[in-house]
Amino acid sequence: MKPWITLIAAVMLSPLLRSAEKPNILVIIADDCTHSDLSFHGGQNAKTPHLDAFAKQGTVFERAYLGMAMCAPSRSELYTGRLPLRNGCAWNQATSRPGTKSITHYLGDLGYRVGLAGKTHIKPRSVYPFEEVPGFDENCVRDPTLPHDLEGSRKFITRDEKQPFCLVVALTEPHAPWVMGDASQYPPRSLKLPGYLADTPLTRQSYSRYLAEVTYMDGQVGELLEMLEKTGKAKDTLVLFTSEQGAQFPGCKWTNWDLGLHTSIVARWPGVVPAGRRTPALVQYADVVPTFIEIAGGKPEPKDFDGTSFAAVLRGEKDTHREYVEGMHNNYPEGPPYPIRSISDGEWRYIRNLTPERIYIEKHLMGRTEHNPYWGTWVFSSTEKPKHLHLVERFINRPAEELYHTAQDNFEHKNLANDPAHAAVKARLSAALDRYLKDQLDPGAVLDTPEAFQAAQDLKPNFPGKE
Structure with missing residues (x-):
């Protein structure tokens, strides 16, 4: 075979070869960020240049949901693939059932090292035995948030070139109190208040501070993506960003309205997940772990989960998944x-x-x-x-x-x-x-x-x- 034919074949096959291997996985979680406040979901205020660029590099899920609009239940659902009542965490501050398996067990069994940096808000340790990765504040209500440092994350993802990693970076912004970022970027009188807010001076001031934290969070996302590039891991890593439940405004968090349960999910995996795509596929947090298991080469057992894999949607093969989200x-x-x-x-x-x-x-x-x-x-x-x-x-x-x-x-x-x-x-x-x-x-x-x-x-x- 002529060399140029071999080269062309290699270029065409490389995405398929990568998709057949176990990808690294990086999950970035914002904290209490209303999905519709993000510009790529129609928001008219928040400045999020890094997330905007990221969304263009991957696939945006327009209809992604979680089962409870509270921190502990939503994260427990995300990590276990089970809805809140089934995994045991059906109240905020609650404990998952001992014996429940999480992403740490499922991906660990498939040869991954699984770490968590930042906010936890999950228990007990036996259900969520993440490797603790330093560098991000665990306390979502600290005033101010502790300075972050990417060195712990960098060491975790580069520690072993032969073993794939799954790293969850759980940020604490924009969870109230809204004290981080530069609120001067958002003059209260100039804001276009969304229709779920009553227009009062104090509302505008609070929304300004909240938007500043959204931009601060966006900067952290940018730093993490840059770190991935500099370590040479970007091309072999599935990056999934999610905004968790709605913000701490009336009608958002702690409700079952769309503003509470609707979340942002954006996925990027070069050569596998189509770039610049938006999908209407209906997905839920309980579907994430089964998806990760499938792309890691495993077979998620239906009896273990309330969710099912949407790997076909990730690959651009389908635009449908669930019939309902609960x-x-x-x-x-x-x-x-x-x-x-x-x-x-x-x-x-x-x-x-x-x-x-x-x-x-x-x-x-x-x-x-x-x-x-x-x-x-x-x-x-x-x-x-x-x-x-x-x-x-x-x-x-x-x-x-x-x-x-x-x-x-x-x-x-x-x-x-x-x-x-x-x-x-x-x-x-x-x-x-x-x-x-x-x-x-x-x-x-x-x-x-x-x-x-x-x-x-x-x-x-x-x-x-x-x-």
Whole structure:
């Protein structure tokens, strides 16, 4: 064979050869970053040059979700491939069931070393035995965040050229308090407030500080990607960025609305994941570990997971995955019990508030004025401003059922649950939610009580949910 033919063949085959090998994996997690605030998801304010460039180099998932809009449950789902009730972490600050396997076990069995830098917010150690990688602050509410250092991450990924790595870098921005970054980049009066916020001076000041932290987080992402390039690992590494749940604003975190459960996922893997692509495939955090197992050469067993691999979507072979994504919320101990369950097909969202006779209270949003001073201004201004009244009432008074055409009503402000024109959609989603609750052995409202929370921590025999 002529040399030039051999060269062309080698060039054409190289992506296929790389895809057949075990890639390195780098997962970068932002903390409490509303997906729609990012410019590549339509945000009009945040300056994120590194993420914008990264999104063009990979595939953007337009419809990615998590099962609970709280830190501990969302991360437990991401790391185990099991929904919150099944892995045991169905409350914030909760503990996963001993015996549950996580990404550390699954990829470790496939020959990976698996490390975590930054925020943990997961327990127990037996379920999440990550190698501890120094360099990023573990405390998401520290004021200010400790300076970060990439040396620990660099040493981890270069330590053994023969062994693939999986490194999770869990950043603490833009979690409140919003104290990092340069807020002068975001003059409050110049901001284009999204429709889920009441327009008051204190809201604008808080949103300005939040955006500064988004930009600070973007800078950290840029540093990590640059480190990957300088170490020569970029071409052989699948990088997955995700924004976790929505930010600590009313209607985002601690809800089952789209702003809470919808997350950003962007994946880059040169030669394997198509660049400059956007996919409408419906995926959930529980699908990530099975995906990693498949691309690492393993075979995820359906009995072990609530998710399934979307590796075919990553490779650009498909643009569909799930039929539905499921959501839940147990409010205790972040406030008095207020259980919520939901389901979405990416187009429509159906929500059940299991105790609609109560008012919804979230103590961080409504009580910690040092983090969220704007809430009182929403209430005070609601006397004269109908939109502010709507936002306040919507947040604290929930009907038994909610139905939103999310694709047309992005912030889900128009409840269509009682509209006869959409009765068939509601019935379809309600039946799908019933099937999900049955599969997860979800007992409903009794789960969101101090007693159930304590039973889960004590791992009493009557603790519900699938093993």
